[in-house]
Every structure is written in structure tokens, then in C-alpha cells.
Amino acid sequence: MKQELKRRLISLVEKDLIDIEAALHENLSPNLPLVKEIAGHLLFSGGKRIRPLLMLLSTRLCQYQGEDAIGFSTIFEYLHAATLLHDDVVDEAELRRGRPAAHTQWSRPKVVLTGDFLLARSLSLAAKTGLPDIITVMAGITEDMSQGEIEQMEQKGNASLTEAQYMTVIQRKTAVLLQGACKSGGILARAGKEKEAALDAFGYHLGVAFQMADDLLDYTAQADTLGKNPGADIREGKLTLPLIKALENASNEDLAWMLKIIADPHFNENDFKKLQELLHHYKGIEYTEKMAAHHVSLAKQSLGAFTPCQAMDTMMLIADYAIARDV
């Protein structure tokens, strides 16, 4: 079932992905080889290209005919890569997409500055659209993401994080970028405010579902498929929905044990196994799966006002894929 979904999706987007890949290479063009190296390390390490795909599909859903859509779709991949480079420095994560994070190979300042360069690249392209609304979207994304990251740092290790606070965090750190990519597709196609809002809603719910699926994978996946070590979130003091829900439902004894792990996350493998069991036992996993599926269905509903077409089919499949993936 999962494999079949993946196969259908790939057959639908295969050609676009090749075109996006070529455009990402073509539009990068820094003056310094070192910048190309640092940016390329992250950009060409097997990202899913969800953001450019979504912008591209959104333009098609709005019957946009311009041939520049592929080129412009790279805007959101460069912006995404810029935020990942800054995030890696923030998170001090060792691995990203199964490879050593950039800051483990180059000095942090160089990684930060390469992030700035990618942000600037993304802006240059956005300026070429001649549509200030797209810049407004990008500025909003960057404001939200930077503040979201700072807020998440402030909340580190806060065991009383609520579900509502979690929703704010994941909107700011993930959903805004997908919202922006979809909405900008509508803006590029001059689809009008109503359709832009529908695309924005699709991106929001898809982004929430994606992040919830990621947060689930951090507790359920294997290191070799995940491309990073599972349990990274709790080690970094990040409370995600599976744990938030389990804490709500836990007995006093299990609650105390989990709070101890959160307060001092130097746990061994047996501790992590026990934590995984508790997340299942107290329905943290189940609840998060249910909420992610709910947002997938809300995402699909958001597209109700558009005329059915292949782009819509593909977007529906992407929504299903958001929660049906192993990585």
C-alpha cells in the first residue's frame, strides 16, 4: 500500500523533479567555490523537493501557463535550505539527511553566511517575478521561522508545553514554508485572493501533518532509514505531540519517570525503549497519528473549490504520502 502510493506519486512527479533539480543547479551560481560547496552539501543531499513541487503544482492547479514556474519554484527550496543551515547551527544536530550536518564540516560562521547567501538567492528570484506579494510571503515566513526557533529554544526542556503551544511551534517552523510555497503558486498564477487562501490552507494542513509524521518517526523509525538518530527531539529538550499526549495520560509513577528523562536526557537504549512503550501505552503515538490523518483530510478538503486535474491528483497523493512515509 505504502509502496504502491510511493510508486504512483513518483511516476506523476518524476519529470518535474528532474526539471527542478536542473533549475536548482542553474540558479545557484555563487562567486565563491566554497559557497557552492557548503550550499551544495545540503542542497544536493537528497531532499524531497516538496516545496518547489508544491509551488509548481499550485500554479498548474490555477491554470498558469508561464514556462518560468519551474525556475521560480526553486525560491522555496533555497529558502528552505537557508533555514536548515541556520537551524543546524542552532540545534547542533550532528546529522542531516543521513550526512554530517554542514557545521560539523565547516565553521559555524561560514555555515551561517552560506545560509544568508541562499536566502539572498531566493530573494533575487522572487524579485524577478515582479510580484511584491511573493516577497511579503517570504518575509512573513522568515519572521515566523526565526521567532519560532527562538521560542522553541526558550521552551527547551519545558515539560509543561501544551498541545496548543506545540501547534504554534510546528506552524512556525514547518507549515509556514509549505503555506508560502502553495500560496505563491497562486500569486504567480494571478489566481485571486480566494484561491490563494485555499492554497494557503492546503499548505498549512499538509505542513502540520508532515511535521507530526516527522515527530512520530523520531520515536518509531530506525536510524538507517531516518538518516539521523531517533530520539533526537527529546535529547534536544524538544517536546513533541506523542510525548505531550503521553504525559497528559500517564499514571503518577510513569509521569515521574518521563519527567526525569526530560530533565536529564542522558538515557541509555533501554530507557529509550521504555519511553517508546509508554508513548504507545498512553496513546501518544495513536493520538498523533489520528491528528496527522485529520490534517491530511483537511488539506484535501481545502482543494474543493478547484477544478479537478492531474495537478490536483498529485497534490492529494502528496497529502497521503505526508503520513505514509518511512523517512
Add this chain to the structure above:
Amino acid sequence: MKQELKRRLISLVEKDLIDIEAALHENLSPNLPLVKEIAGHLLFSGGKRIRPLLMLLSTRLCQYQGEDAIGFSTIFEYLHAATLLHDDVVDEAELRRGRPAAHTQWSRPKVVLTGDFLLARSLSLAAKTGLPDIITVMAGITEDMSQGEIEQMEQKGNASLTEAQYMTVIQRKTAVLLQGACKSGGILARAGKEKEAALDAFGYHLGVAFQMADDLLDYTAQADTLGKNPGADIREGKLTLPLIKALENASNEDLAWMLKIIADPHFNENDFKKLQELLHHYKGIEYTEKMAAHHVSLAKQSLGAFTPCQAMDTMMLIADYAIARDV
């Protein structure tokens, strides 16, 4: 003479500076108090507001009548502050404008993210102009500055840096932002390509003169007027024009001594005094002063095509002030 120049300049820009200050407060508006605190620490610590002033004066030189010029002029102060926050993390400088640099008070990731937030604020405002050309200018600035900083890091301690390489570095790290502020004033005023280019040239030569004056002050000023410790550049392995020129002219013996200092900049106060004497003796100071004055005169010439007015007088005074200041 210096004092008289400063007095005249202040009387001309006093009211504008008050308006710019108010606009900087009004447009900042982050959601998080912490972001306001970190951004405010740098933004409201006595910057000269040269960049917003230049944009504002450039709009007036082009007879722009819009009342939004003050608000839009903050674009380049936010962008400048964003780059300063990222630079401080890069340089690991302890002091900025006589106060502890932001990263000594808050964690580096928070400082980097606040820089991102300010960049985004600056973009939001730029988008409100409805003029994609201004975004293109900003993107170009950010591309140049990020790559310029990386290049400067790569060149750290390189004792064979040439004058031409130095010129590229200072254009990218300083002049681009002044060029952008002046040019954007022209764009906002719809002044046409020719006048935009003239304003760009004014900003370039002014920026070069400013940076050369800064590089001179790093060898000639007192710590208490400078707001940071003199000799910071050589301690950070940055070769600037006074030293580059002195190296060119030095006897073998003095050359060897200076190369030793560059290679291992843990020198004492007597060493620094000797270095200052050598920079004078081998005309490094004199040559840099001459070049800075030359660029001031080129900046003034760039304004030749405009109709004389008070804004022009003020810009001419700013050009004089660039090399006549103690700080």
C-alpha cells in the same frame, strides 16, 4: 574645522534623525519580547543612521514627494543591523559601538535568528514599496556581503593580500549597503536608470571612503572614543590598507617584524606602538588618507548631474564627514 563640519551636518539632519528613530521603533514590532530585546540592544545603541539618511536624502535629491520615505528608509538600517548581528558572531568581537556585542549576552543561535528576523522585517517593508527593483538591490547586497565575509575569513592572516583584493573586500562588506541605500532612494523616486547609477556611484565612493577611514581609526583612535579596542583588525587577522601599503614599502628587517606580528598577533602594547610608527613611517597611513580623500571627491563628483538643493548640500557634508570623524 572638524567640529564646525559636525555642527553644520547635525543641524541639517537633526529633524530627519528624530523621524528615523521613531520609524525604527514603530516598524520593529516582533511578537517575542526577547527578539525586541536582542534587536534593540544593537539597533538603539547609537548608530549613526547613515544608511536611512542616505536613502531619504537620495529621494529628495530626485524630488520625491511621498511621505513614506522616512518609513522606507528604515529598510537599510534593519538590513545593516541584521548583517552586524551575523558579523559579530563571525568576528567574535567583544565590543560593538562601545557596548558588549550581542553574542556575549545571548547565545549565538539567538543572535543569528534575530539577525534573520531583522532581515525579514527589512524585506516586509521593501515589499510594501511595490517595487521589485528594491528587492533586487537588497538581494544583491546580501549575496555580496555574505560572500564577502566568507572570503575575508578565508583570507584571514594572509599577509600577501593585495590592494585590489582589499578593495573587493571593502566594497562587499561596506560599500554595497551604502550603494543600495542611495540607489533605492532613486528607485523609490522613479528617477530613472541614469540617476540611479549616479546615486549608486555616490554610495560606492562614500562607502569606500568610510571603510578606509574606519580602517585608519583602528590604528589611530583611542579605545574610549572608538567604542572598541584599536588594533582589532590585525588581532583578527584582517589586513587593511594602511598595513598593506606599509608592507609594500618596508625594509626587509621591518617587513620580517611585521610578518611575525601578523602570523601571531598576541602582541603587547609596545609592539602595537611600534607597528603604528611603522605604518606612519612607510606611508601606510598617509596613502590610505589620500585614497579616502580621493573617493570622497569622486563621491561628490557623482552628484554633478543633479540640481543643487539642500539634500545635495547635506550629502556633500556627509561625504566630508566620512573622513573627518573621530569615531
